[in-house]
Amino acid sequence: MRSQWFIIISSIFFLCIAFSVFAVKNDSLKNKLDSKLQNELFDQEIDVKKYLEITDQIYSQFPAEGLFYVIALEEKLNRNNNESGRAYTLVKKGTYYWLQGIYDASLKAFFEALDIFEEQGNSIEVIKTLNNIGETYKKQKDYIQSARFIKLALAKSKEVKGLSPRLILVNLGQLFMINENYDSAKYYLDQVLSQDSLTSQIKGFTNLYKGMISRETGETDSALLFLQESLEHWADLAYARGTVETTIELARVYIAKNDLIKANRFLEEAEMLALKANTLDLLLKIYQSKIDLYKLTATNDSLTFYFDKYLGIKDSIFNSESRAEINKLSIQYDLSQREKESYKLALEQSKLANKIEKRTEVLILITVALIFSIVIVFYLRSKSNQLKTAHLKLKQQKEEIEDKQRKLSSKSLDLARVNKELHSLNKNLEERVMERTKKLNERNRQIAEFTYYNSHKLRAPVANVLGLINVIELTKDGKIDPAVLNYLKISATELDKVIYNLKNLLELDEKLEE
Missing domain, CATH: 1.25.40.10 (Tetratricopeptide repeat domain)
Structure with missing residues (x-):
């Protein structure tokens, strides 16, 4: 008995020391x-x-x-x-x-x-x-x-x-899971699981959410695998809340499989851990699951018992929420009061300054607007006059340019016509020159031939005739030798041919001149 009291007193003493150290x-x-x-x-x-x-x-x-x-x-x-x-x-x-x-x-x-x-x-x-x-x-x-x-x-x-975006991916997966968008949730959670060097915490949450999704989609075997792996990670971390939440989900899977004995065992384990950790929200989930379990077994006494517990926890959470709401209103009120006290003097001092500044700003704006309007009017008038003058000059220049264009067009036509005529004359001149050259060449050839006849063909028969006449004159008896006469006849015939050919040459020359 004394030893028990000693243990109790010692424990209280050490607790007091620890509390004192913490308080200090x-x-x-x-x-x-x-x-x-x-x-x-x-x-x-x-x-x-x-x-x-x-x-x-x-x-x-x-x-x-x-x-x-x-x-x-x-x-x-x-x-x-x-x-x-x-x-x-x-x-x-x-x-x-x-x-x-x-x-x-x-x-x-x-x-x-x-x-x-x-x-x-x-x-x-x-x-x-x-x-x-x-x-x-x-x-x-x-x-x-x-x-x-x-x-x-x-x-x-x-x-x-x-x-690393792993935690963000897990949060995104949880968000889609809560919103019952399971395909998107799986997409992001699978991205996390596909990566290397994951922490046990990330693995635990990812497998937990994957298991919950598998349970909701009716894939109970896959759900059990994911949840068991999640439990292993929570055990490594000694994370009680994760263990409780995963154990509840395991029980809900077995309820879905209609294995009520295993479901009840997991809920009992989860309840013990939740009471130890004082996690009221998870106790609420446990009692809700027990109610679902006993509805299937039609055990009215147990159903009533856990329903009362469920309501008690719910009321407790509701009261906690009420206190949080009161604290919220109180803090908001205190903050508003502090803000009012902090800025009250500044607001009062700035009111008059704001009025003066506003009136001054209005007057300045009106003055600036008037000056700006006057400047704009004068500027527009000046620009208008300049535009009119420029327009007249442009119109005159346009007329002069059009007149010059007409003259240039006329001269261009005249030049084109003269050019055409010159081209035609050049062409005819070339043809005439070529023809004349041809005639001159022919004339030169005839002149050369005529010269040849004159120097050779014509003079030879004449010389022969003259020679024969001299022979006849030298004959003493006055008789003509028949041989001489025959030579004279031949020379006369040759002379006749030469004269005939010379005549043809002269006729051809006349044709060329024509």
């Missing part, structure tokens, strides 16, 4: 956080990141308190007109809103951070923020927008060398 550590971090908030300038991005890391260490389980410190940092940055680390502050602000279920405010913060990261060209943070926006829309059950932003994150992750 937390107080030390909180003091450090308060000191940084009051004394730090936050002019470097690294200072903002360190502040946000300490906030996470203290308030990761208390998002409302963490949000208070993040907003205090944001207000200080705004007062000092300091942009260092503003995007990371907005991301943390959106995360704390998200953890409290204030999704509209979370989206607003994420979108503001996204704009800054895109301006900075910080691709990795852009991808993370796009994925956060997609997950937030998923919580709001706006699956179209969720798919849009998760796909954007996936597309951009492919542009960054060395960045």
Whole structure:
């Protein structure tokens, strides 16, 4: 008995020491956080990141308190007109809103951070923020927008060398599974499983979702294989929530196969683990599955028992949701009050300045408009006169050009006609020259022939005749020798032929001259 009391007292003592150490550590971090908030300038991005890391260490389980410190940092940055680390502050602000279920405010913060990261060209943070926006829309059950932003994150992750899109693919697969678009869900989950060097966490979730899809599509054997593999990965990680969720899905597969004994065994194991981990949402799924099981076995007492448990858990979750809603309204009210107090003086001071600025701007605009209108009128008139003068000059130049064109056309026709006549004359002249040349050549030939006849043919017979006459004159007795007479006759005949030929030549020459 004493030993039992000693063990209990020792346990309480060590728990008190551990709690004291934890409290001291937390107080030390909180003091450090308060000191940084009051004394730090936050002019470097690294200072903002360190502040946000300490906030996470203290308030990761208390998002409302963490949000208070993040907003205090944001207000200080705004007062000092300091942009260092503003995007990371907005991301943390959106995360704390998200953890409290204030999704509209979370989206607003994420979108503001996204704009800054895109301006900075910080691709990795852009991808993370796009994925956060997609997950937030998923919580709001706006699956179209969720798919849009998760796909954007996936597309951009492919542009960054060395960045793995596996978690984004898993989220996208889960989104399509929730939306009952099983073909698209399988497509993205298969992409993840086809890759090498996957972590146990990614393998666990991917196989879990693949098993759930197979169960929904009636492929119970495939579902069992995927879910058993998922259980192995959760065992490696000692991840209780994953083990509970996968065990529930195994039980639902056996319910579908009508193997109610195995289904009940898996549900009992899941219930023990869920109670130990205090996961109310999973307990709700377990009791819903038990209700489905006992409906098949027609066990009314068990059905009533688990139905009461189901309602109790549901009421508990409903109350938790109510508290979250109250916290949400309270935080929104506090934030609005802080914003009103922060900007009240600035708004009051700017009202009069805004009125004066607006009136001044209107007067300036009217004056500028009048001056501009007058300048435009004078400019248009000047341009109009210049255009008229230019038009008249162009018209005169056009008429002169047309007149010159007509004269040129007429001269061109005359030149063409003269050219044609010259061409004809040249052609006739060539023909006449050739013909005349031919006649001259013939005349020269005849002259040469005539000369030949004159020097040879004509003079030879005449010489013969003269010689014979001399012979006759020398004859003493006055008698003509018959031989001489015969020679005289022959020479006279030859002379006659020569004269005849000479006559033909002269007649041909007359024809040539004609």
